[in-house]
Amino acid sequence: MTPAMTSLQRVASVLSGEVPDRVPMFLSTGLHGPAMLGVSMREYFGSAELMAQSQLLKRETYRDDIVTSFAYAAAEVEAFGQETVFYENGPPNAGRPVLSSPSDIEKLDVPRLEDCEALQRGLEVTRMLAAQAPDAAILGIVIAPNSLPVMQLGFERYLDLIYEQPDLHARLLEVNEEFCAAWANAQLEAGAHAIGFFDPLSSTTIMPRDLLERTGLASARRTFCAIDGTVLALLASGAVIPVIRDFVELGVAGVGVGPDEDIGLAKAAAKESCAVIGNLNGIEMRTWTPEIAEKHVKNAIAAAGGGGGYIVCDGHGEIPHEVPHDVIAAISEAVHRWGHYPLSWTDLPAEL
Amino acid sequence: MPQVESQTVEELPVEELKASLLSLDRLAVRRTMLAAAASSTPVTVIDSLVVPVLERIGQGWQAGEISLAEVYMAGRLVEETVDEVLGAPAASARASAAHPKIAMCVLEDSHGLGKRIVSTCLRVAGFEVLDLGLRRTVEDIVEEVRAKGIEILLVSTLMLRAALAVGTLTRRLAEEDLDHVKVVVGGAPFRYDPNLWREVGAHAWGYSASEAIEVVSAMARA
Numbered sequence: 322m323t324p325a326m327t328s329l330q331r332v333a334s335v336l337s338g339e340v341p342d343r344v345p346m347f348l349s350t351g352l353h354g355p356a357m358l359g360v361s362m363r364e365y366f367g368s369a370e371l372m373a374q375s376q377l378l379k380r381e382t383y384r385d386d387i388v389t390s391f392a393y394a395a396a397e398v399e400a401f402g403q404e405t406v407f408y409e410n411g412p413p414n415a416g417r418p419v420l421s422s423p424s425d426i427e428k429l430d431v432p433r434l435e436d437c438e439a440l441q442r443g444l445e446v447t448r449m450l451a452a453q454a455p456d457a458a459i460l461g462i463v464i465a466p467n468s469l470p471v472m473q474l475g476f477e478r479y480l481d482l483i484y485e486q487p488d489l490h491a492r493l494l495e496v497n498e499e500f501c502a503a504w505a506n507a508q509l510e511a512g513a514h515a516i517g518f519f520d521p522l523s524s525t526t527i528m529p530r531d532l533l534e535r536t537g538l539a540s541a542r543r544t545f546c547a548i549d550g551t552v553l554a555l556l557a558s559g560a561v562i563p564v565i566r567d568f569v570e571l572g573v574a575g576v577g578v579g580p581d582e583d584i585g586l587a588k589a590a591a592k593e594s595c596a597v598i599g600n601l602n603g604i605e606m607r608t609w610t611p612e613i614a615e616k617h618v619k620n621a622i623a624a625a626g627g628g629g630g631y632i633v634c635d636g637h638g639e640i641p642h643e644v645p646h647d648v649i650a651a652i653s654e655a656v657h658r659w660g661h662y663p664l665s666w667t668d669l670p671a672e673l
Numbered sequence: 674m675p676q677v678e679s680q681t682v683e684e685l686p687v688e689e690l691k692a693s694l695l696s697l698d699r700l701a702v703r704r705t706m707l708a709a710a711a712s713s714t715p716v717t718v719i720d721s722l723v724v725p726v727l728e729r730i731g732q733g734w735q736a737g738e739i740s741l742a743e744v745y746m747a748g749r750l751v752e753e754t755v756d757e758v759l760g761a762p763a764a765s766a767r768a769s770a771a772h773p774k775i776a777m778c779v780l781e782d783s784h785g786l787g788k789r790i791v792s793t794c795l796r797v798a799g800f801e802v803l804d805l806g807l808r809r810t811v812e813d814i815v816e817e818v819r820a821k822g823i824e825i826l827l828v829s830t831l832m833l834r835a836a837l838a839v840g841t842l843t844r845r846l847a848e849e850d851l852d853h854v855k856v857v858v859g860g861a862p863f864r865y866d867p868n869l870w871r872e873v874g875a876h877a878w879g880y881s882a883s884e885a886i887e888v889v890s891a892m893a894r895a
């Protein structure tokens with residue numbers, strides 16, 4: 322069972338509908354970086370070298386397939402002049418909304434990527450990963466134009482805006498779409514192989530389907546047209562099955578599936594038109610044992626791994642830093658043990 | 674649930690009101706509420722119409738049939754209409770003096786939508802909820818609970834970090850001899866790990882905003 326493929330080939334084969342040598346995996350442990358390297362969260366997120374180093378270290382430790390330049394969602398609103406709040410015991414969060422009232426949208430300009438340090442650091446990480454991990458698949462991340470406003474305005478005010486001021490909403494989407502496509506393309510240019518389009522607002526957990534068709538999905542369509550590369554739709558563990566066909570039509574190569582949904586049903590709904598990525602429960606993972614981790618991975622591979630089209634990942638795209646090393650190691654072990662094609666063991670009667 | 678004097682639960686148009694709320698039909702919502710208020714007492718309208726509608730909407734969200742945006746907009750609309758038709762605040766429709774003192778906060782975090790939706794639901798169900806705000810530290814909350822004599826404390830969280838901080842809060846409440854205060858938690862981390870509420874020493878948790886009504890009603894009766 323010597324690996325027949327590099328990580329990059331393995332991921333690319335799944336995203337283009339072929340069957341790889343084994344199920345690829347993405348262990349998104351960016352938040353473990355500071356502890357791995359013995360630095361503070363603040364120092365870590367302020368340094369491209371440290372972030373790149375932690376990606377390389379996690380790949381060496383867990384032998385997974387995808388590295389990422391993603392730092393934290395709020396980095397994108399820093400480009401609009403918003404503050405980020407750092408915590409030592411969790412991910413950074415967006416500070417006070419930069420748009421203090423919806424009327425501020427009228428004056429909003431598309432920020433220049435060159436003017437934002439956090440985004441420049443992200444590009445630097447991407448370039449370092451491309452140089453130092455040529456065999457790995459590099460995933461860039463953008464927050465969708467229709468999800469970013471939750472940080473720019475606050476959630477309540479954004480929902481009010483969508484329902485009550487459709488013109489201003491359209492204008493905000495326009496600004497965010499231009500920004501999002503530029504940020505995605507800059508990451509592709511720096512060496513990312515695909516872009517994860519984080520768009521929980523386009524999940525039916527958050528918005529009703531009819532409204533989505535007019536807002537989030539329409540905006541995703543326009544944005545994808547302007548992105549020159551492969552896109553994965555990641556709904557941050559919001560429900561994806563009801564919109565999976567919509568995203569397939571928009572041309573995504575994969576969709577993220579959260580722990581609330583059945584990964585086998587998601588795979589069936591994707592009808593081999595795109596890969597499914599997920600859906601280990603990252604919050605519960607904190608309390609797993611290595612044995613439980615192996616069981617979850619086995620079940621997920623059995624449900625979604627058949628015939629390719631599946632990438633093992635947590636259901637959100639970021640493993641909380643509280644999840645212990647031995648659990649992450651056990652997930653990796655289980656993929657290496659049970660993920661090789663052909664998955665002949667899945668035809669055997671299930672173990673109890 | 675109190676006795677319904679003039680109408681049975683079936684007779685109050687629960688499904689009709691739910692449909693009007695979800696389609697954001699303000700006039701239809703108002704019409705239904707006015708008709709109900711003309712034939713029933715305010716308490717009956719709340720207990721046999723408004724609360725069952727909110728419960729069904731909450732269950733619909735839990736089942737993945739109704740989105741959060743609809744839950745939020747329906748809450749806003751029902752709150753406005755209850756205030757207008759039954760008189761603001763809805764809490765005065767009941768003998769509120771008999772209620773325990775309830776407060777709600779967001780611990781160490783600025784994600785306020787959960788708090789807004791939950792407190793709206795409780796308010797239209799007839800409970801007065803003191804708003805302790807966002808980004809509160811454990812020590813602030815302990816102080817406020819003592820100073821204001823809070824008996825039921827609702828905590829909304831979105832980040833796992835904040836959910837775990839509830840563990841520190843319940844420990845500090847116990848150290849300060851405030852362990853009679855009932856702590857009710859909710860928010861995404863508690864939905865993804867159904868054992869987490871016990872782990873952090875909470876007395877109860879709710880999956881959705883309408884479950885908050887159930888939990889708080891049971892605590893108020895006890």
Ligand code: B12
Nearest residue numbers: 393394412414415521787829833858859860861879882885
């Ligand atoms: C939409 C979303 C986003 C959007 C908007 C986020 C925001 N609100 O600011 C974007 C894309 C920006 C985003 C980014 C991030 N996100 Co996000 N996101 C989500 C998602 C899909 C919904 C979150 C939300 O706001 N829901 C709305 C609220 C109102 O829902 P709720 O809290 O569940 O509340 C309901 C019930 O729980 C209940 N309830 C709430 N409070 C209470 C209280 C009581 C007492 C009771 C009884 C009931 C109750 O009533 C409400 C209505 O029914 C969730 C996953 C999910 N499916 O829930 C992840 C999630 C919240 N995100 C998460 C994370 C980590 C992040 C980031 C930190 C990622 C990063 N490293 O940058 C950033 C932070 C962004 C920021 N603010 O700075 C994690 C948090 C848990 C954790 N791992 O720590 C989640 C849970 C995903 C996951 N499965 O791990 N995210």
